Amino acid sequence: MSEDFDKIIDEKGLSEKYRLKEGEFETSYERFPKKCGLCGGDVKFANNKAVHGNNDWKGYVYLCTKCGAYVGTYRPNSRVAIGVLSNKVMRNLRMDCHKLFDNMDFDGRTLDRRYSWIQRTLNIPRHQCRFGYFELDTLVNVREFLIECYEANGVKVPKLIED
Numbered sequence: 001m002s003e004d005f006d007k008i009i010d011e012k013g014l015s016e017k018y019r020l021k022e023g024e025f026e027t028s029y030e031r032f033p034k035k036c037g038l039c040g041g042d043v044k045f046a047n048n049k050a051v052h053g054n055n056d057w058k059g060y061v062y063l064c065t066k067c068g069a070y071v072g073t074y075r076p077n078s079r080v081a082i083g084v085l086s087n088k089v090m091r092n093l094r095m096d097c098h099k100l101f102d103n104m105d106f107d108g109r110t111l112d113r114r115y116s117w118i119q120r121t122l123n124i125p126r127h128q129c130r131f132g133y134f135e136l137d138t139l140v141n142v143r144e145f146l147i148e149c150y151e152a153n154g155v156k157v158p159k160l161i162e163d
């Protein structure tokens with residue numbers, strides 16, 4: 001199954017179209033971010049009440065003081081960011097990518113193998129192949145690629161947020 005899948009992708013030239021060139025993949029993924037990757041604003045470490053209001057979900061975020069983009073940290077009470085600072089559009093794109101990616105059972109791969117396939121096909125460094133690490137441009141690119149994989153296989157694209 002997955003061989004056929006790759007063949008379709010190759011024949012349609014999809015992987016070539018979306019493959020990132022050497023040095024093109026950029027991520028400002030910092031474990032302890034100080035500047036926002038979106039607007040360059042200063043980032044502060046804050047209680048997550050700053051973005052989620054008063055609820056029981058304890059934890060901390062890195063929050064851009066200029067545009068309001070944020071990222072959570074590893075729990076419990078870690079200061080290490082789990083990815084890049086994101087705004088609403090990026091969070092939506094990321095949810096779309098996850099939905100597309102998780103439902104690609106027509107390619108015959110396990111999730112693990114699918115991650116390494118994405119990494120190789122799009123030329124993303126292996127240790128940085130996590131949707132949470134992708135900046136806006138990469139998210140748009142990967143989302144488009146995944147949608148075209150569905151279409152190339154004649155599989156209906158699931159309902160997405162950022163249409």
Ligand SMILES: [Zn+2]
Pocket residue numbers: 036037038039040041064065066067068069
């Ligand atoms: Zn910002």
